[in-house]
Amino acid sequence: MFKPNEDYLKLPGSYLFSTIAKKVAAFQESNPDKKIIRLGIGDVTKPLPKAVIEALHKAVDEQANAETFRGYAPDLGYEFLRHAIAENDFRARGCNIADDEVFISDGAKSDSGAIQEIFSKDAKIAVCDPVYPVYVDSNVMAGRCGDYDENTGMWSNVIYMPCTAENGFAPELPSETPDLIYLCFPNNPTGEAITKDQLQKWVDYANKVGAVIIFDAAYEAYISEDNIPHSIYECKGARTCAIELRSFSKNAGFTGLRLGATIIPHDLKVSFNGKEVEMHSLWARRHGTKYNGAPYIVQRAGEAIYSPEGKVQVKEMIASYMKNAKYIYDGLKEAGYTVYGGKNSPYIWLKTPDNMTSWEFFDYLLEKANVVGTPGSGFGPSGEHYFRLTAFGSYENTVEAINRIKAL
Amino acid sequence: MFKPNEDYLKLPGSYLFSTIAKKVAAFQESNPDKKIIRLGIGDVTKPLPKAVIEALHKAVDEQANAETFRGYAPDLGYEFLRHAIAENDFRARGCNIADDEVFISDGAKSDSGAIQEIFSKDAKIAVCDPVYPVYVDSNVMAGRCGDYDENTGMWSNVIYMPCTAENGFAPELPSETPDLIYLCFPNNPTGEAITKDQLQKWVDYANKVGAVIIFDAAYEAYISEDNIPHSIYECKGARTCAIELRSFSKNAGFTGLRLGATIIPHDLKVSFNGKEVEMHSLWARRHGTKYNGAPYIVQRAGEAIYSPEGKVQVKEMIASYMKNAKYIYDGLKEAGYTVYGGKNSPYIWLKTPDNMTSWEFFDYLLEKANVVGTPGSGFGPSGEHYFRLTAFGSYENTVEAINRIKAL
Structure with missing residues (x-):
């Protein structure tokens, strides 16, 4: 049965x-x-911004014509969008991210739920408390979190890092070593951010202990202060320890349009059974097997937010x-x-x-x-x-x- | 590390x-x-058919206006589309499927890769040979398939059911009992179909041994002969043993637009640790945690293929x-x-x-x-x-x- x-x-x-x-x-x-x-x-x-609406109408018209019709998208995303993201969100800020390190998806929620799949089944996770529930729940579903205690509201096999007024809503380095560390800054739900120096400490720590930081940058467009990092790749050494999740939902109003991107540098690798394994290739394999690309028209809509008018809007x-x-x-x-x-x-x-x-x-x-x-x-x-x-x-x-x- | x-x-x-x-x-x-x-x-x-193009343009215009703008879609899909599918693809054919048994997704490939997640980690799968690679690969990633033999091209813990000219490309009931049976008819890659009587034998078998059939109906729109079932729910007893995957890709040209649906009847349940568990609720939980709905504009495009003009086109x-x-x-x-x-x-x-x-x-x-x-x-x-x-x-x-x- x-x-x-x-x-x-x-x-x-x-x-x-x-x-x-x-x-x-x-x-x-x-x-x-x-x-x-x-x-x-x-x-x-x-x-949706006007530039996005125009791009959508134009792309829809392309799909109405045999000469310009596009069927299956490339698994990992269209080059035009991977390039626009790498160029505008990373290289323009001095972050060394190549076009092919950008994976296009149907949203940061899907990716934040799925990213754990490419890690070992006994990986130990660390999360901020309070936290966006998807990080924990997706790991529970994968069997990594132990048992739930209804009285404390905590899982027996998860490292919780309290973020309260007492520590300025910035988590402290955990005493127990995790394999995966979920960080979201500017944070949901606290709305607080951490400085580049604070984030650098996490990058240094992850490199030291051999952990991977899953950095959720969904709210970076709302940053108004100078010393707050828009990307974890502003920190030195992040290419060897960090994956970054990007969303089009909150910055450009794509909650109903669904578009996101995940960045995995080729330098994020690990030696396993005598072989060097790039996590980039595992995520590419997952995309190729369990996903089939974001809609062409939506990828064109995403590209439009990087046009001069799109940026203003x-x-x-x-x-x-x-x-x-x-x-x-x-x-x-x-x-x-x-x-x-x-x-x-x-x-x-x-x-x-x-x-x-x-x-x-x-x-x-x-x-x-x-x-x-x-x-x-x-x-x-x-x-x-x-x-x-x-x-x-x-x-x-x-x-x-x-x-x-x-x-x- | x-x-x-x-x-x-x-x-x-x-x-x-x-x-x-x-x-x-x-x-x-x-x-x-x-x-x-x-x-x-x-x-x-x-x-794309004209009715689909028109529906896309109209929905894009709705997203341009604050009064008609739609953000996050319902996790499981908009009611208008779940209803259109249940009514046209199932109830109109005499299949008893309720609107809320239809889950909308970004495509049958994603769902065929993800559906295994709601089953136990030691579930044994049976597949036709030759087969669409996603069924096997997604189970390999979940650790269910044992080891790969390069000489035979087979996995040690998978039940293969040969489909060749000798058996009319119709698999025979396996001698070893599987937990999950993947069937795709009309078949990719052989292009051959099985009759309603043949499929009924599979439904009876699955109910008898306590297996679940994952029925991939991606090509049902191409059926030209009368005795070939368009849905597994045309068979008696399928509500207690079958999940059906539906695609908009091949029937309506949505390969680049991305839209699919998975049907899980409430009657598909199992007793586990003294509780009755509906697989419907597990899939709903997966959608809620690891997915965030298909784009509103694409769901409207899907609805359009059920309009009188859409059906003709x-x-x-x-x-x-x-x-x-x-x-x-x-x-x-x-x-x-x-x-x-x-x-x-x-x-x-x-x-x-x-x-x-x-x-x-x-x-x-x-x-x-x-x-x-x-x-x-x-x-x-x-x-x-x-x-x-x-x-x-x-x-x-x-x-x-x-x-x-x-x-x-």
Whole structure:
């Protein structure tokens, strides 16, 4: 008799956003006259930039014509997009990344879930706490995380690195040596970033102990301060220890269009059974076997954000979200809250008042201000007593939400 | 020190199409005046149907406007597409499939590679020989296949079911009991189909021994004969033992647009550690964790093939490829070849003449007729002495290629 993958059965239900949805629906039903404002989910709301729309229409027309029709895309991505990313996101910043070290995919979420597959089944992972759930859950599914403790909300075989106000939301080097280290900076959910010097310490550590850093740079476009790295390859030695995940979702509004890229330098290699193995070739093999390329029209849309007009439009989009972020940050400060993030990311992370739990504050905000956010404890135990608001709403709604909170 | 996934390292190089490409390039270089015709790769060449192009343009315009913009898609697919598939591809044929049993993805290749993840790590697989390589390779990567024997081209822990002229290209029930059975009919690469009665025997067998059939229906749109099933759910009892993979690539020309669907009935369940587990919920969890939905604009494009105009246009497209198939089939017969397939699929499978190996015939055809096909041995040991030609070229090229072969 066939059997299920028992590691899947270990996963606790993914209740965070469904619990939120249920609570909001129940509140709206009892209070049909209240206008609820949602600053909870990390999805963008602005339409795609004009340059992207134009590129999509043009590519669709190519697909309507036998002379210009394109079928299967190259497994690893079209050269025009791999080149645009390597040139604009890396070489223009002084990072030595070749076109063929860029792998195009249908999004950073898919890649952040799949990247663990190319490592050994007994690899030990280290994650920040709080953390984007995909890093841990995908490793649980692969059988690497041990058992779940419902009381602590932690897995027995995962190294957790707390990120709280006490350490400035910057994880400390772990005492136990991991094989894989997931880092996301600017961070989801805390909205805080780390400096280039801080990241350099992680690169040096990874090279020293023989670990690989999976660096999630999904929010790099929101960086406003000078000393914050946009890529881990700004650090010396990163080519031998780091994989970087890039997203088109938050910088260019591609959440519904799906496009991402993963960077694996040829220098990331390991000696195994007497042979030198490039992780680049393993990821290429995975793409060739379990994936079939991102749509041609979407890859053309991605290329368009690197055109002169595309760059201007993307900057304007980010500036408008960051205007929201500043309004939230300043408004909450004014109202007496202790607030983090929001300067190099679209997320504002606040300490709940009066030692409320994250969920108590969620209920309080929903009932008193009709504003929806995300309880920090939903991202891990060290997120307890914190709360996340996002800058992805409209400016009008953001202003109204913050004014309501200030009026409490 | 981190380690690679050693199961990846067991995979022999994927040399088939790269070897073909190298041989063709070398021949072209030595013979720059020869016009080579490629009937090797299974990629479509006709532009997307008009209804699809219109739906794409319309959806792109929606993404240009804040009022109609859509961000993250539902993990499992938009309701409009899940409904269109369940209604048109299943319920209209009398197959009892609910909308929520349809999972939308970026293509049948991704799903056929990933589906094994929801089963136990020691599941034993059975495949046809010759076979589409993804079924085996994805299981090798997951550590299920044992070791590779270079002499036989077989894995030690895989059940191979030969499909040759001797058994009418219909596999026989295996003597050893598998947990997962991969079946693709109409078949790639043989182009042959099995009848509903033949498939019913497999469903009965799977229910009896407690196996799951992964049924790849990628080529169902090419079926021209009445007694060939378009879906495994036409068979009684399939809801308790079968998963079906559907593709938009070959029927509607979506190879470059990327869209597929996987059907998992709620009735496919197993008792495990005293609990009843639905495989549907495991696949939903995988989608939620390691995937983020197909692009909205592509899902609208998929919906368009079910409109009255879309249905007509898709039928015309298939008819024109099948006109090629018939020309190839009849022409080769006339030239004295033993030919299979081509009636319910876009693939023609021929016996090499004079007991030539598949690769010898490849070289012969390239040198003498300047025509490129695919050596059957590249799909598995039982493909030796066979050769695949595809109907996806233009009519003019197809006619010229076959006339050249006839003239040999």
